[in-house]
Amino acid sequence: MEFRILGPIEARGSAGQARLAGRKQVALLAALLLRDNQVVPVERLFEALWGDAPPNAAAAALQTYVFRLRQCLEAVEPGAGRRLTFSSGYRLAVEPMELDLAAFRTHAGRGRAAAAAGESEVAAKEFHTALNLWRGTALPGLPGRYFEAHAARLTEEHLAALEERIDADLAMGRQLEVIPELRSLVAAHRLRGQLHGRLMVALYRAGRQAEAIGAFHDASAVFVEELGIDPDPALVELHQRILANDPDLAAPGEAGRPATRNDLPGDIADFTGREAEVQRLVAALPDGDAAGSAVVIEAIDGMAGVGKTTLAVHTAHHLVDRYPDAQLFIDLHGHSTGQRATDPATALDVLLRALGVPGERIPTGLDQRAALWRAELAGRRVLVVLDNAEGAAQVRPLLPGNPACLALITSRRRLADLDAARILSLDVLPLPDAEALFARIAGRPSAAEPEAVREVVELCGRLPLAIRIAAARLRTRPAWTAAHLARRLREGQRRLTELATGDRSVAAAFALSYQHLSGEHQRMFRLLGLHPGPDFDVYAAASLAGASLAEADRLVEELVDIHLLQQSIRGRYRFHDLLRHHAGDTARAVESEARQQEALRRLVDCYLHTLHAGDRLLYPQRPPVEFGDRVDGCLTRPLGDQTEALAWYDAEHPCLFAVRQLAVRLGWHERVWQLAWALDNFHRWRGHLDDQLAGWRAGLAAALLVGGQDIQALAHRRLGDTCARVGEHAEGVHHLRRALALAEQADDTQNRAHGHYTLAQALERQGDDRQALDHATRALALYEGLGNVMWEAVALNAVGWYHARLDDAERARDFCERALVLFRQGAQRAGEAGTLDSLGYIAHHAGRLDEAVGHYRAAVALYRDLGDTFVEANTLVGLGRTHAGLGQREEAGEAWRRAFDIYRDQHRAEDAERVRRLLDSLGP
Missing domain, CATH: 1.25.40.10 (Tetratricopeptide repeat domain)
Structure with missing residues (x-):
């Protein structure tokens, strides 16, 4: 676990950040953490939660908050709820260094001990580590004297540590x-x-x-x-x-002694941002005579145009006083137009001459030159900037051997194989810094057109080179506005063309990186540019390239190493937005139309067949649809179980949307309706109803072009059901009746049964429970005739539900209990959850409220385990109503708040508003 109170209050486990519901729960966690591993008396917790005016039922309310806090902790770390125990008060067990406050005090204490022993560098490091744990003010958003007093004490501790860290820095x-x-x-x-x-x-x-x-x-x-x-x-x-x-x-030391040689390029007058990066680069440097035992090597890597050289030169200028004997700079031309990378022997010749070594003293061999270089640096404090390195092999002979020296290296390649180097991978600028840089170069305040400036820098991908070029174009064109520039950049195929001025071009910088790739890397890079989604995994990459999984993994990881790809989370890769444009442009220029189509066919089949396998895990009783064999060279991702399938669906959701649009655009009609079918359950479970509706509109259009009567009936039925779910009732019933008519024409009993069942659901949403019962009863008879036990159970539950809606509780209960037996015999948890929800409704309306709570809670647990949040929210509303009927306001509020969160996240505005009114009815 990880607990944080030095900034926004958080608790994290292996499953992510705990969702602390409401200020009282946050206050409870904070009060326990302020006295971690100690028993906090109940009275003290009353004071933390309610100040001087605890309510009459404070003890019961506190127990509820403790119960909910245990649930929150348990949700992100199994077993974590047992950390919170009671013994004349409450105690939260926290392991050493799990709490940021404890870690802060530990590191600050070590810093004080080191300072007392005269070890200033150690002290500075410890204080830096301690202070980096602060993410803002302590205990934010918690009013009242209890927390204000604690916050004041913690603020004083922070200031004291900050002053002591400054003392350590001054000592060095x-x-x-x-x-x-x-x-x-x-x-x-x-x-x-x-x-x-x-x-x-x-x-x-x-x-x-x-x-x-x-x-x-x-x-x-x-x-x-x-x-x-x-x-x-x-x-x-x-x-x-x-x-x-x-x-x-x-x-x-001897700071201030004049340097003997300074080859640094001029500092950038409009240098903007990068404070954290500069601080990190200088944080571990030796202070003059108190040098460490090893030379400091700082390797700055990043994609083309991200500002590596600018940062290195800017930092070097700030370190002139620290390295007074010389400041040297050499461009190693690892990525330069029309020029081969400088070989190490030539680079050493340049560097030795810069130190004043006569040409006749410089030996010819690389090893001899490297030895002389190290000897010349012995006893000196020299800063060396090795810019634009091709790789580690090029720079190893150029590294100083003297611990009093510093080597700053920049490269487009991550130099992970450079021993003892501290690696700083440079990212694009944060948005505020990107806007500030643009304004400084353009010579116009960004406040004049804030939205347009923000759009321009985002279209530039917040890449410093692109921002500089765009801002320079605006500065030299007084008639242009930032909004006009944004419109020009927004035209996707022109964006890279627009980002060029004079001898500067984003496309040219990217082209240099591409030209230095091997043939297999170039092919992978450009084919990935055809991927329509925001990111991808190695299976998608392998399918695009028609490569093996191992080969694709090697290639994409090596593209990450040279910053042509980014890996934001493990196993998922993405382009910088401008690099995506460049890769796609390169693919369209190099690959024939036929080869592009083959690559995209493999990609679509990779997603489609993985979706099909995942859907069988989500809903095994669903009648399968055959998609045929996948194309050669396509790889599908293996999915072990339902949890893994849902995780894959969630991660790939934006890509699946983009792949469906790709299939529509290319006119691959069969794949369009198949993708709609394979995504149907996931969209419903997660409440992505707009995506589901768009998918089935396209799916029906495609099915009418290439599908038989059975496929057309299926598409009408699924589109009709989705329309009914989003409130398009008339259109929904039209499609459902059309699906039923097609099934009857074909004498297709199974599709007739499905048609009656789905039509019953749509009619219920229109408020016609009597007709809904009629169609559900017909569906039940047809399913019984087919001998399909699971679908029979589905229809039994539906018939029972509609009887309940029509106030026939006894018959409703009989049908639902028969359904529950069948679902449990078949281990069909989704059906079991739906039937328990029905039984909860029946029990509630029969006045058996305790029984109803039991059914609803069991249903919620199953839905949550299954990941079907769409229906879970509806069940939570019923659970809340039952708690309210029992006078259990806290429990009702908890259920409704969870339902409200789901409705809000799924953009179900009407449902969310309905639950908000229920919450308001509980009062303060």
């Missing part, structure tokens, strides 16, 4: 890095004299004595104006020492 000579941070802290905590003092020391050590004196006068003015007192005597004494140039205030 990092005054340049901490000055901007100290200015922000002083502005936020104007009356904290310790921060003013640290800012004065940092400025003085950076050689900015006048600014240090000015900082003292600023502090004095604050204390006089706001408190009417003089500054602290310690601050006055520090001011006097600065005036006297006290040598004891000087920075450790």
